[in-house]
Amino acid sequence: MKIHRILLSLLPFFLAAPHPVGGEEPRPNVVLIMADDLGYHDLSCYGHDRIRTPVLDGLAREGVKLTGFYAGATVCTPSRMALLTGAYPTRLGWTRGVVGHLMKKGEGLNPEALTMAEIFQASGYRTGMFGKWHLGDEPPLRPHRQGFEFTCYLNKSNNQTREVWRGDEVITKPFDNRTLTELFTTEAIEFVNTSKARPFFLYLPYTAPHFPVQAHPEWKDKSQFGVFGDVVEELDHRIGQLLNTLKERQLEKNTIVIFLSDNGPEPLTRESRADPFRGKKWSALEGGTRVPCLVRYPGSIKPGRKSDALISAIDLLPTLAHACGIDLRKHSKGSPVIDGLNVWATLQGEEGIPHPRQDLLYWHGGDGFQAIRMGPWKLFPDRRHAGLKGTPGPALFNLEKDIEEKIDVSMDHPERVSALRRLAERRLSGIEENKMALGQTK
Secondary structure, three states: OOHHHHHHOOHHHHHHOOOOOOOOOOOOEEEEEEEOOOOOOOOHHHOOOOOOOHHHHHHHHHOEEEOOEEOOOOOHHHHHHHHHHOOOHHHHOOOOOEOOEEOOOOEEOOOOOOOHHHHHHHOOOEEEEEEEOOOOOOHHHOHHHOOOOEEEEEOOOOOOOOOEEEOOEEEEOOOOHHHHHHHHHHHHHHHHHOOOOOOEEEEEEOOOOOOOOOOOOOOOOOOOOHHHHHHHHHHHHHHHHHHHHHHHOOOHHHEEEEEEEOOOOOOOOOOOOOOOOOOOOOOOOHHHHEOOEEEEOOOOOOOOEEEOOOEEHHHHHHHHHHHOOOOHHHOOOOOOOOOOOOOHHHHHOOOOOOOOOOEEEEEEOOOEEEEEEEOOEEEEOOHHHHOOOOOOOOEEEEOOOOOOOOOOOOOOOHHHHHHHHHHHHHHHHHHHHOOOOOEEOO
16 A cells, blocks of 8 residues: 555644644745746846846845756656655656657556655645646546645646646636646635645646747736746746735745746747756756756745755755655655755755765656766766767766866766766666656556
């Protein structure tokens, strides 16, 4: 029996005492916001000079801006798998592609994998998901069977479907792509407004600015950067509406807010950029997986900070669990090993505490593992995966000196090549020994 079903049977106990006893502060709410295909350079707080994102700029000033943050993968489905499970997607059986493209029909996030929502729900949290799911469209794989009590979602990308779902029911067909950001924000605000005694976990994976890029009628031609700018600026505004709701409900100081993107910019969307990095979505180059990430928690995370620490989306599950007083050891049986690490002290800006993540594996969206990073060093065992010509062999980059990954220094540092190759083999071997099959419903 899946362990979360046992834990969910204990919910009446949790609900009877939703807050810590003994006069302690109530557990924090969590708002996890994800943009779709937003590049590292697409926000004004990350350097864009023509797209204005005052709300997210404010979030950066009020919390910590991460400049060394990586999505869980370089395309939609595995990135979401990694975020919600804290595991490398290949540990869940993923090898290539996304639901609806390259993956087989009926595949998605294995129902036996324990998600962030299931863990928070079993810990007494009210859970809601409004936006793009893309982790499986067959009944056993839908979000309300993965820990989300309240849902309004697209089961795939906005270019792959015309249906909006709530639970097992289609509620809109066809939807208006221009108004999806407004719809999901409205649903999220309603969820917050109806959350009373219980703390809540809100997952808001927007479809914007994934193609087709179409501006809301009220935002058309508002930006100085064409329709793409219109879409991103509306996204920023809608997030502001949600944050204002938290403030009006006096929940702002007791809510952890995280904003990130699921991967780098779509190659077909030329306006979206990953400057100063090379590569875009699907690619294991920095531009394909290094993305914006902002975290705010008033009174706990020091405001106005910037951190270049190596952090991945897989780290958010153990980090948020720690911040909310959830012991993952009580929830992890029956699921894959969690690859994520607790980086809460780094986010808080605590001095004298070593940052726990020292290395990271990179995945190409169509071909699996392609690179590994440790400290400033990044190794592609096959240089062709880095877009370099020449005979087959490794390519090594020093990201501190060469952020564009253009200067191969493997010949100058053969010992580092060997060490990183051995480390990658150990990591991949450990994953292979502790992995589950990709969920299939047929």
